[in-house]
Amino acid sequence: MAVRPADLRDDIGQILLSEEQIAAKVAELGARISADYAGRPVTLVSVLKGSLPFMADLMRAIDLPLRIDLMEVSSYGGNSTESSGLVRILKDLSASIEREDVLIVEDIIDTGLTLNYLVRYLRGKNPASLRICTLLDKPARRLVEIPVDYIGFEIPDQFVVGYGLDYGELYRNLRFVGVLKPEVYGAGGPEADAE
Ligand code: IMP
Numbered sequence: 132m133a134v135r136p137a138d139l140r141d142d143i144g145q146i147l148l149s150e151e152q153i154a155a156k157v158a159e160l161g162a163r164i165s166a167d168y169a170g171r172p173v174t175l176v177s178v179l180k181g182s183l184p185f186m187a188d189l190m191r192a193i194d195l196p197l198r199i200d201l202m203e204v205s206s207y208g209g210n211s212t213e214s215s216g217l218v219r220i221l222k223d224l225s226a227s228i229e230r231e232d233v234l235i236v237e238d239i240i241d242t243g244l245t246l247n248y249l250v251r252y253l254r255g256k257n258p259a260s261l262r263i264c265t266l267l268d269k270p271a272r273r274l275v276e277i278p279v280d281y282i283g284f285e286i287p288d289q290f291v292v293g294y295g296l297d298y299g300e301l302y303r304n305l306r307f308v309g310v311l312k313p314e315v316y317g318a319g320g321p322e323a324d325a326e
């Protein structure tokens with residue numbers, strides 16, 4: 132992998148969502164979730180690696196008895212620009228979710244193929260309920276319809292990085308969500324590296 136400059140911010144062309152905007156939205160989502168579940172225990176299932184900062188902040192904005200679990204998945208098959216909908220589980224749940232109220236915590240829903248697989252997989256484990264919370268929603272590229280219960284921000288069809296989201300595994304540690312300068316992309320464009 133090419134070495135990138137130490138200051139990753141130099142690669143950002145435009146900040147889409149500031150640290151403050153994200154923090155305010157996370158607080159708002161946490162309050163809504165706390166009210167909706169009305170004191171019932173909830174199990175948050177987050178999907179590594181992109182959802183890590185969102186999960187860490189959201190769980191602390193929720194005022195409910197909660198457990199967390201982590202999964203990691205990767206797409207395979209298809210080609211480099213489109214995910215195939217075939218998903219490989221790299222890390223499975225570490226405990227049963229049977230009869231639990233489960234909330235999936237996602238960083239971004241793009242085509243929806245990954246989440247579609249995940250929802251079917253988790254439903255098979257017989258949770259009492261299954262809802263979805265995503266920080267970002269890119270509806271323009273949706274290939275499968277998925278009812279999403281909690282959406283932070285709807286964003287245009289642009290490839291974004293930061294606050295967990297990567298390009299070539301970098302930029303996850305930025306505190307904001309931004310769009311890369313076009314010259315940062317290789318020949319294949321951003322989608323060539325999206326998992
Ligand atoms: P989907 O199956 O197309 O919905 O894929 C969702 C996954 O693709 C996310 O969890 C991200 O890992 C990745 N992804 C989609 N859009 C972006 C983006 O704009 N920036 C970074 N990663 C993205």
Ligand code: MG
Nearest residue numbers: 297324325326
């Ligand atoms: Mg990625």
